[in-house]
Amino acid sequence: MTLTSTLPAPDTAAQQHSEQLLNHIKQKITDAGGKLTFAEYMNLCLYAPGLGYYSAGSYKLGKHGDFTTAPEISSLFSRTLACHIKDVFQQLEQKNILEFGAGSGKMAADILQKLEADHCLPEHYYIIEASADLRQRQAVAIKKHIPHLFDRVEWLEIIPENFSGVILANEVCDAMPVHCLHFNNGKVNELHIENKGSMLQWCEGELSQPLLADLAAEIQSVIGNIDYTTEVNLAAEAWIASLADNLKCGAIFVIDYGYDQKNYYHPQRDKGTLMCYYQHQGHDNPLILQGLQDMTAHVNFTSLAQSAIDNGLEVVGFQSQADFLLAGGILELSSSDSDTDEWLMLQQANEIKQLTLPSEMGENFKVLTLGRNLEQVLPRVLLADRRYSL
Ligand SMILES: C[S@@+](CC[C@H](N)C(=O)[O-])C[C@H]1O[C@@H](n2cnc3c(N)ncnc32)[C@H](O)[C@@H]1O
Numbered sequence: 001m002t003l004t005s006t007l008p009a010p011d012t013a014a015q016q017h018s019e020q021l022l023n024h025i026k027q028k029i030t031d032a033g034g035k036l037t038f039a040e041y042m043n044l045c046l047y048a049p050g051l052g053y054y055s056a057g058s059y060k061l062g063k064h065g066d067f068t069t070a071p072e073i074s075s076l077f078s079r080t081l082a083c084h085i086k087d088v089f090q091q092l093e094q095k096n097i098l099e100f101g102a103g104s105g106k107m108a109a110d111i112l113q114k115l116e117a118d119h120c121l122p123e124h125y126y127i128i129e130a131s132a133d134l135r136q137r138q139a140v141a142i143k144k145h146i147p148h149l150f151d152r153v154e155w156l157e158i159i160p161e162n163f164s165g166v167i168l169a170n171e172v173c174d175a176m177p178v179h180c181l182h183f184n185n186g187k188v189n190e191l192h193i194e195n196k197g198s199m200l201q202w203c204e205g206e207l208s209q210p211l212l213a214d215l216a217a218e219i220q221s222v223i224g225n226i227d228y229t230t231e232v233n234l235a236a237e238a239w240i241a242s243l244a245d246n247l248k249c250g251a252i253f254v255i256d257y258g259y260d261q262k263n264y265y266h267p268q269r270d271k272g273t274l275m276c277y278y279q280h281q282g283h284d285n286p287l288i289l290q291g292l293q294d295m296t297a298h299v300n301f302t303s304l305a306q307s308a309i310d311n312g313l314e315v316v317g318f319q320s321q322a323d324f325l326l327a328g329g330i331l332e333l334s335s336s337d338s339d340t341d342e343w344l345m346l347q348q349a350n351e352i353k354q355l356t357l358p359s360e361m362g363e364n365f366k367v368l369t370l371g372r373n374l375e376q377v378l379p380r381v382l383l384a385d386r387r388y389s390l
Pocket residue numbers: 054061069070071072100101102103104128129130131134169170171172175176239
């Protein structure tokens with residue numbers, strides 16, 4: 001954890017941008033009668049049109065941004081994912097891909113290139129992206145890297161009905177707005193945000209939705225009577241339900257950092273999992289740098305799996321990212337690439353370490369595989385399968 005006092009100062013233009021968003025948020029708080037839920041606040045910070053972190057024009061991903069994701073670290077990640085996609089495609093007549101939150105567009109380009117090389121292209125590669133700015137960047141990047149495949153890529157607002165194919169979401173659920181709950185002595189309050197002079201501050205209030213009361217009772221039974229703050233991602237559960245409503249046949253790969261329920265509500269995680277990232281420094285204060293920093297919360301995979309089951313999907317695998325990539329053949333892909341190129345071999349060895357070592361992304365990141373109407377098992381997602389822990 002980094003102290004916020006050691007964060008680099010934003011330049012004047014960035015400060016002005018952030019102040020504009022802060023004023024917009026303060027007005028929303030006033031309009032709402034004095035407070036917003038943290039989920040409403042996080043939604044504005046990340047997605048307020050033209051101002052939010054993902055909706056405005058700064059570059060977020062990669063070494064010049066605020067954080068790096070697996071597809072940005074190495075094309076091996078996306079190409080290995082393509083091998084898992086091929087396993088699903090073998091069972092489908094209509095082969096499509098739908099990627100949520102496609103970031104820079106690199107994963108889409110790398111997957112399509114690999115599937116083209118393997119003569120297994122999808123009919124369509126759909127993208128649903130919350131940020132208009134990122135949609136534009138994705139189109140530019142995909143056109144540049146795979147111009148001949150560009151006409152297969154299409155940006156949609158909502159998931160097509162009766163979708164047949166593979167749905168992908170890498171680091172998307174962690175970017176969905178969360179509600180924050182505070183448990184104390186058997187009582188639960190929701191954490192809200194209110195104005196305080198020119199700044200903002202936390203305040204406690206009643207639960208904003210009846211659904212939160214049911215979930216709070218469940219959480220209370222896991223944590224017991226201790227002082228505990230945690231997050232609830234209602235948006236991710238609703239998102240799974242919307243996928244279930246529209247997936248006719250195929251699989252969903254949800255890749256993110258997070259835990260099964262027992263570890264999510266571990267006594268040591270009594271301050272929750274909310275984190276902010278600004279220029280590659282992590283810290284825990286979401287009330288600063290509005291629109292300039294990323295905000296995320298870890299994913300509770302047990303609750304995602306439960307939503308999937310409640311909505312008629314099958315949970316077909318739950319693996320660490322390391323096991324998912326090893327089962328997908330990342331080592332074989334790398335050795336066939338770098339057969340004769342020693343420099344490439346070293347570079348890829350380093351990338352594989354970042355993606356698979358437990359101290360890097362290998363263990364914190366998990367892959368939840370969901371399915372509908374698949375006639376055969378997906379053998380690769382059964383390697384070191386941990387569904388028992390959900
Ligand atoms: C942390 S970034 C990850 C980007 C990319 N998947 C990667 O791995 O590099 C989160 C992405 O999800 C998008 N996003 C968040 N919620 C979304 C939603 N409900 N539907 C579509 N995109 C969403 C954001 O705009 C952003 O592109």
